[in-house]
Amino acid sequence: MNKLLLGRYVPGTSFLHRLDPRAKLVSAILFIVLIFTAENWLSFFILWGITFGVMHLSGVPSSIYFRGIKPLLWLIIFTATLQMLFTTGHRNFIEWGLITISDYGIQTGIFIFFRFTLITLLSTVVTLTTRPIDFTDGFTFLLKPLQYVKVPVNELSMMLTIAFRFIPNLLDETQKIMDAQRIRGNEFGVGSIFQQMKALVPVFLPIFVNTLNRAEELANTMDVRGYRADQKRSSFRKLHWQKIDTLCLTVTIAIMALLQLLNSTM
């Protein structure tokens, strides 16, 4: 359960923690674009450097990053291997039916491996250094223009806020129920896969029931406290755009321009 890194914030006081979520989100999106468009070894070398740099800046121990990427590692390797095996190029080293291993294939495979790893690491940096609520606020701000085409941005944001807010509760509750079942002699993670699945039934049922009850009570509370989705609401949380945020965006754009230049000259 602790492997779940999405939305898991590690408190800290680093430069990255203090950045405005909007600056962080925009920079992260720009970097993801960069990672997707990078086509040569030098660009990847620079991008790896930057990624390690921000990971270091976050002040979060690298073991946490490793845990975050571990569950995805096999998927990434699998995708990269497929590329390696089925791409033809200038020189084909092995040709065996459909399978061809070529110089070009090997390069694409490695690049794909780099791309996915870098994107995972970078997005992990964002989620680890941004409180979910700040993330939601930043996200809401960036989506605001969509209100003009009738996208219910505020409702989406409220849903996200509540979802994030209840993740820890759900995890706690699951733990409690599993403990309660364990006391009664239910064993988890033992036996065949079917036995393991069966052992989880008495865990999920109470979670579903509790979640429904909780949702109802929460909805009642929101209703009584005057929440109306169709009314304008003010916001108590405010985002503060500082110099440091402008600086962060400027650096990101400068790096973008630099890499673009590199791509066009090489």
Add this chain to the structure above:
Amino acid sequence: MGKSVIKVENLSFRYDQRKEKEILSSISFTVNEGEWVAIVGPNGSGKSTLAHLLAGLLQPESGTIRIFGKALTAETIWEIRKNMGIVFQNPDHQFIGTTVQDDVAFGLENMNMSYAEMEKRVEQALQQVGMWEYRHTDPSHLSGGQKRRVTIAGILAINPEIIIFDEAFTMLDPKSRRELFSLLKEMQAKRKLTMISITHDMEEASLADRIIVLKNGRILNTGAPQEVFAQTTELAAPFAERLRRLLIKRGRKLPEQYMTETEMVEWLWKSNLPM
């Protein structure tokens, strides 16, 4: 007594229209300004349903509810809710904000209040319940009593004239419960708050100005706490209280005052220890 704030007339309700049995049948009562009324009754007496009806979360089958002289309808409900707060049983299911102050501000945000005003009100409300130092804390990390204080602050912030407590204090330990009761007494006197507490805790009920006893969806008795306790034999004292009386009859030495269920359990499992 002041003017009536809540006036309920011939209120009836059924969850299932196909069934004969009414949860509430033709209930009428009024609550005056600044009054603290406790609605008590055994499980299934309809007291929680009554709270939901007063909050406009359920529609009555027949009868009317008038709050500040206005009939409670789909049109008036939002206006009325600006002056009314409800505290439900489980605080964990009621937090919307991720920090204490965000949660207190929720009701204010819904009123589309300016930031400066919100800031002032949030601080005021949190100071009142003694939770200002915890304003940046995640509500789920607080103790039961502190959580309750935060939910109450969230309601005080909107400056309501009526607060309804629906079994709001049942899950608390006796100490924080007593602290909260004295806080509420103070609040009632200072702000002319009208309070309705729905409870099966006789200790809570005994603090009210008036008790309404519900049984099987009807009002059994109403009056000042002492009168009601003396007259109403049906008003089964809480289980722990009955047990205490029986044990005293049998010559066991028990504390003189009213005991909550937890206190009773604490006492029971130690009672046969050699002293």
